[in-house]
Amino acid sequence: MIAGFLVVTSAWAMRVSPMVSELTTSGAGSAARIEVGNVGSAALPFETRITRMDIDADGNIVETLADEDFLVFPPQGVVPVSGRQVVRVQWIGDPAIDVSRAYYLWVKQLPVATDPDVAEGGGAVAVQVLYTMKALIVVAPPGAQPKVEIVSVRPAMVTPPAPEIDPSLTGGQPVAAPPAEPGVEIVVANSGKRYALMSGATWIVEGTDKAGQPFRREYNSDEVSQTVGVGYLAPGGGRRTFKLPTGVELDPAKPVTLRFGR
Structure with a gap:
């Protein structure tokens, strides 16, 4: 044989x-x-x-x-x-x-x-x-524009995206999720007639950490895309929840804000 x-x-x-x-x-x-x-x-x-x-x-x-x-x-x-x-x-x-x-x-x-x-x-x-x-x-459609609004921003423990691994390399077993870390949970909505790709903007998060110190972190488009992908936000009332790591735990009793830059 x-x-x-x-x-x-x-x-x-x-x-x-x-x-x-x-x-x-x-x-x-x-x-x-x-x-x-x-x-x-x-x-x-x-x-x-x-x-x-x-x-x-x-x-x-x-x-x-x-x-x-x-x-x-x-x-x-x-x-x-x-x-x-x-x-x-x-x-x-x-x-x-x-x-x-x-x-x-x-x-x-x-x-x-x-x-x-x-x-x-x-x-x-x-x-x-x-x-x-x-x-x-x-x-x-011609002339359509997005209208993105920030619904809420709050401190939260966030879990980074798990790496994509071919199941054949893990024997069919699921890949363990990375450990949760301090971050913020952000809800945005789009009431416009055109979609928005949220990874195309700079995200600026500001707040106060648990030690009472001012916190500010600016995420460039590459950093955002690594966490949320292209961040597609549908038109006509589309809503998405995004989670970003901050590296420090923010005080939930103090205001936390987000704004978009270029």
């Missing part, structure tokens, strides 16, 4: 750019050009799909298929090694939407035969590492 062995093909990789596109409901701005790049060592076949993205106050994302809202060309393709393929995404949905909507363009790598010359019943078994990437596409 010929013993088989496992070969993991890890050279497959793709890049998708840009990761965020903003469209209007009509005119030249109603189409986006998304570039799929092949940085692997073999041809990269792919297919696309569109999902609508809705998000609740706790940041939980719900996706529903929405291919009918866009014309995507080409919907499938093959990118040669070191090559690029431009995918055109055209809005064909309701031109009179009242508030902005968010979608994901999925770019999914397809499996292909890895070694057609291996004899049946023996030899190598190849496992392809397939990639799927998602680009955020937001469609907004």
